[in-house]
Amino acid sequence: MNIQINNLSHFYDDSKVLNDINLEIMDGQILSIIGPSGCGKSTLLRLIGGLEKPSSGEITQIGSPPLDCLNAMTYIFQDFALLPWRTVEENISLVLEDHSLSSEVKRSVIDDVLDRTKLKDFSYALPKQLSGGMKQRVAIARALAVNPAVLLMDEPLSALDSQTRELLLEDFINLWHRKPFTAVYITHNLSEAVRLGHKIIVLSRRPGKIIETINIEKPIVDRKSIDKDLDQYQKYLWDIMHDEARATDAELLNV
Amino acid sequence: MSSKKHNSNSSNNININKPVPFVGKGYQPKTRRWMSYFVFFIIIAILELGTTTGVISSLTMPKPSDVLGTIIELFESGLLFKHLMPSTLRLVVGALIGISLGITIGTLIGLFSYIRSGLVPVIAAIFPIPKIALLPLFVIWFGIGEGSKYALIALGSFTPTVVATYGAVDNVDRTLIRMGQSFGLSWISIVYKIVLPGAMPGILSGLRISLAIAIILLVAAEMLGAEYGIGAYILEAGSLYDLERLFAGVTILSVLGIIVSVLITMIEQKILKWRI
Ligand SMILES: Nc1ncnc2c1ncn2[C@@H]1O[C@H](COP(=O)(O)OP(=O)(O)O)[C@@H](O)[C@H]1O
Numbered sequence: 001m002n003i004q005i006n007n008l009s010h011f012y013d014d015s016k017v018l019n020d021i022n023l024e025i026m027d028g029q030i031l032s033i034i035g036p037s038g039c040g041k042s043t044l045l046r047l048i049g050g051l052e053k054p055s056s057g058e059i060t061q062i063g064s065p066p067l068d069c070l071n072a073m074t075y076i077f078q079d080f081a082l083l084p085w086r087t088v089e090e091n092i093s094l095v096l097e098d099h100s101l102s103s104e105v106k107r108s109v110i111d112d113v114l115d116r117t118k119l120k121d122f123s124y125a126l127p128k129q130l131s132g133g134m135k136q137r138v139a140i141a142r143a144l145a146v147n148p149a150v151l152l153m154d155e156p157l158s159a160l161d162s163q164t165r166e167l168l169l170e171d172f173i174n175l176w177h178r179k180p181f182t183a184v185y186i187t188h189n190l191s192e193a194v195r196l197g198h199k200i201i202v203l204s205r206r207p208g209k210i211i212e213t214i215n216i217e218k219p220i221v222d223r224k225s226i227d228k229d230l231d232q233y234q235k236y237l238w239d240i241m242h243d244e245a246r247a248t249d250a251e252l253l254n255v
Numbered sequence: 256m257s258s259k260k261h262n263s264n265s266s267n268n269i270n271i272n273k274p275v276p277f278v279g280k281g282y283q284p285k286t287r288r289w290m291s292y293f294v295f296f297i298i299i300a301i302l303e304l305g306t307t308t309g310v311i312s313s314l315t316m317p318k319p320s321d322v323l324g325t326i327i328e329l330f331e332s333g334l335l336f337k338h339l340m341p342s343t344l345r346l347v348v349g350a351l352i353g354i355s356l357g358i359t360i361g362t363l364i365g366l367f368s369y370i371r372s373g374l375v376p377v378i379a380a381i382f383p384i385p386k387i388a389l390l391p392l393f394v395i396w397f398g399i400g401e402g403s404k405y406a407l408i409a410l411g412s413f414t415p416t417v418v419a420t421y422g423a424v425d426n427v428d429r430t431l432i433r434m435g436q437s438f439g440l441s442w443i444s445i446v447y448k449i450v451l452p453g454a455m456p457g458i459l460s461g462l463r464i465s466l467a468i469a470i471i472l473l474v475a476a477e478m479l480g481a482e483y484g485i486g487a488y489i490l491e492a493g494s495l496y497d498l499e500r501l502f503a504g505v506t507i508l509s510v511l512g513i514i515v516s517v518l519i520t521m522i523e524q525k526i527l528k529w530r531i
């Protein structure tokens with residue numbers, strides 16, 4: 001299933017947040033979105049996920065989600081959003097309970113995602129017992145459990161330290177490699193963007209407008225944390241973002 | 256002596272090894288159980304000593320040992336249970352009605368903006384009314400029997416429960432609700448699996464206040480038309496200025512309060528294990 005975004009603009013009250021976005025999210029690919037903070041990245045993701053309605057323009061699903069998909073647009077949140085009173089396993093089961101699945105099917109889905117995210121040994125742990133990286137793994141497992149058509153990730157690694165981030169990035173790449181999924185990956189971290197993205201779009205400062213789109217042909221699994229090919233892309237993107245970031249920094253926050 | 260002087264104004268002296276002073280003391284709530292026993296013991300010991308020696312006149316304060324004697328006498332004559340049974344029943348029934356209504360209405364206020372706008376002013380108007388003043392009204396509405404007593408206790412525990420509940424619902428982490436919505440959870444699931452468990456800490460600490468108010472109102476409820484009951488016993492002793500029996504009754508109420516508080520703590524420890 002692809003997602004097509006046409007002429008999308010969005011306002012909060014009278015202030016424009018997103019300006020004429022045109023974009024296609026391709027099935028089985030990862031789309032990275034970068035941009036200075038406050039440019040409307042999270043807003044764009046909320047619009048794609050249907051948590052808010054765009055002021056103008058449309059977002060269309062082309063094709064239908066996979067048959068066993070329980071929730072087409074599925075989020076992974078920056079702050080994990082785990083229920084603290086449920087164990088790892090119960091947090092995953094939460095998103096299955098509203099669907100009429102037999103308990104054997106539920107069991108096998110939970111086992112499968114726990115296995116894929118290496119959480120088998122932690123299924124009875126409460127979130128308070130887990131590190132940040134582990135919590136985000138649980139959130140990823142929960143998202144995979146509904147077999148989403150599109151994974152929507154809003155700076156999923158920002159709350160983690162850099163070593164954990166690298167580990168999770170590798171795990172995430174392996175997950176994708178074993179069973180490709182469609183994802184929109186928002187970040188303000190250029191190296192994450194070029195590590196994961198088949199396509200990378202750069203948003204301008206607010207109101208966010210697409211100022212550059214690049215495609216990286218190198219297969220994701222072949223990309224390394226220190227990678228000459230990626231460096232070129234990263235430098236190029238940084239040159240574009242540099243001026244935007246500086247201008248954003250100089251703006252008074254009009255809150 | 257001279258070296259000491261030298262040390263005090265030389266910052267790079269290497270001969271002095273002093274541990275870094277610990278300044279992070281206090282401000283950490285810890286349970287020190289013996290402390291409460293100790294405080295009780297001291298207060299009672301002072302009273303006992305004062306009344307025995309006559310420093311405290313027996314007209315102003317009964318002797319703690321006499322109060323204890325009165326309680327034992329009550330127990331032995333079987334009167335204690337005759338008073339305790341109807342009081343406990345009134346407390347349980349009244350508080351159960353008030354608290355369950357309070358949690359329901361409070362949750363509705365927390366969830367629906369129309370209900371909130373309509374009811375919050377009403378609750379704010381009811382809350383400060385001394386419920387005791389309404390006892391005659393309840394007697395007219397529900398009769399002089401048990402009905403008016405249940406109603407008084409129910410109303411008294413209702414308002415603080417409502418306020419605590421909708422505050423707790425307001426404080427549930429919005430991102431968790433967003434998460435539920437984004438996964439397509441039904442409204443009912445979001446309420447039962449996210450909102451209510453998330454509000455539970457706030458609701459339980461509200462219950463402490465509601466139940467304390469219920470015990471306070473127990474005495475008021477037994478002002479009219481109660482032959483037996485701790486409240487009735489206290490009121491009768493009070494009207495006769497019988498300080499020993501008065502204090503015996505008050506002590507029983509205090510013990511009731513402690514039991515309720517311990518019960519809530521036990522519930523909290525059981526169902527709020529997930530808290531950090
Ligand atoms: N619900 C809202 N109401 C009003 N303004 C909002 C709302 N959400 C976001 N904004 C504003 O829209 C702009 C873009 O926000 P956001 O999408 O969160 O940016 P980013 O995720 O790129 O940092 C910000 O200036 C923010 O203040």
Ligand SMILES: [Mg+2]
Binds near residue numbers: 041042154
């Ligand atoms: Mg954001």
